[in-house]
Amino acid sequence: MTMTDGLGSRSWAVPGGGIPFPSQPDEPELTGADVLCVLNTGDEPAELRLTVYYADQDPVGPYRISVGARRIRHVRFNDLIDPEAIRLGRPFGWVAESQVPVVVQMTRQVTRIPGALALCSVIAFAGS
Amino acid sequence: MTMTDGLGSRSWAVPGGGIPFPSQPDEPELTGADVLCVLNTGDEPAELRLTVYYADQDPVGPYRISVGARRIRHVRFNDLIDPEAIRLGRPFGWVAESQVPVVVQMTRQVTRIPGALALCSVIAFAGS
Amino acid sequence: MTMTDGLGSRSWAVPGGGIPFPSQPDEPELTGADVLCVLNTGDEPAELRLTVYYADQDPVGPYRISVGARRIRHVRFNDLIDPEAIRLGRPFGWVAESQVPVVVQMTRQVTRIPGALALCSVIAFAGS
């Protein structure tokens, strides 16, 4: 059996991260969030190492995220806690590196105005 | 007569899919939806094979989508039923493969908060 | 004096066009619109030829759009009338071709729900 490489790239970057704050407290699905979305079309699990960059301190990481072979995974930055939680409302950027090719997207949901909902999404910038 | 290749790529990927749920029930045009948009500028019909990837099970597909020569097609993921419907609110990703070059975009409309409307869109990641 | 080429590409494509309809009638700046945004950083005026593709008929065009040297231009698809106006609410896609390199983006504003506003934007897919 041969492993086949999946679609995509081994490094991905997003400069414009931030966990929207405040957000609607009552419904968990309406919490403001940046969501990291990973697609691994290959035959081998992807082991991602995420590094978070800030305006005023050294980068923090790696956050480790596994995505099974032929699987997706959507992870809220709000839920990343190891090595440390990301402070709400603080600007950041990030780089995700994987030992196998994957495709990476970021989607943001903002609910800070009651009764309003805003979304944006980008395919991350693909490095080498 | 010679067939001329159209603009684009033969494989496209989006990691961050999901059919927004719940959504406003009364007006069909306001239903929450992920929409797959395909542009075929070439002289030959494009026969797309769409594979849907999940977090916790094997991929499902191919969903078959035809786009005529020099035509576009906008397909709501909500309307894909063969080989099986996509469950509302469940995270997914997808790969679209075509035997001829096409250009592929994904646009999402979310209407889960009454009186609010949110949109996002990405040009899919172009593979080889 | 030598002409210097600007940044970008000579052909650009967007599969997911559509002029949002209905929209708020009172304020012209809040009309639902797809906006074509062109940046010409070069020393020569860009003469764009826009072709609009549909799901169920042959493409229409060229729509001609000029963008001066070292200038931008933002054009609402709603305002394109020659060779013919684009019907509101009808799905389309498009290709913009220029004799010199330019950069092209599409931004959509939707105001079909009173009191709500939705935006999305993509850098168009760059062809050769």
Next chain:
Amino acid sequence: MTMTDGLGSRSWAVPGGGIPFPSQPDEPELTGADVLCVLNTGDEPAELRLTVYYADQDPVGPYRISVGARRIRHVRFNDLIDPEAIRLGRPFGWVAESQVPVVVQMTRQVTRIPGALALCSVIAFAGS
């Protein structure tokens, strides 16, 4: 010690800029804004030169923006004042050039309808 180049490109462009106007006056964090987001993963500070292009006059710049080694920076176009402030509501485009590779994104927040919030974001077009 050797300097290592960071991820990305040395020139980036966005055709579809504009500072949304009017916007909600009371809360500074809800002001309508285009935000330039830069990620510098390299070992050397990035010195960006931003040139702003208009529809009806010569480009203005350079606006100078520094981003430390292994840092991000999010800058609102509203806050750029040297060589001159950017008029609210006026269409523009821009090119950001850096002496070292960086990754650049633009995110827009629109609050012109009271009680509504709209967002859009693009990774800028990467030049050479």
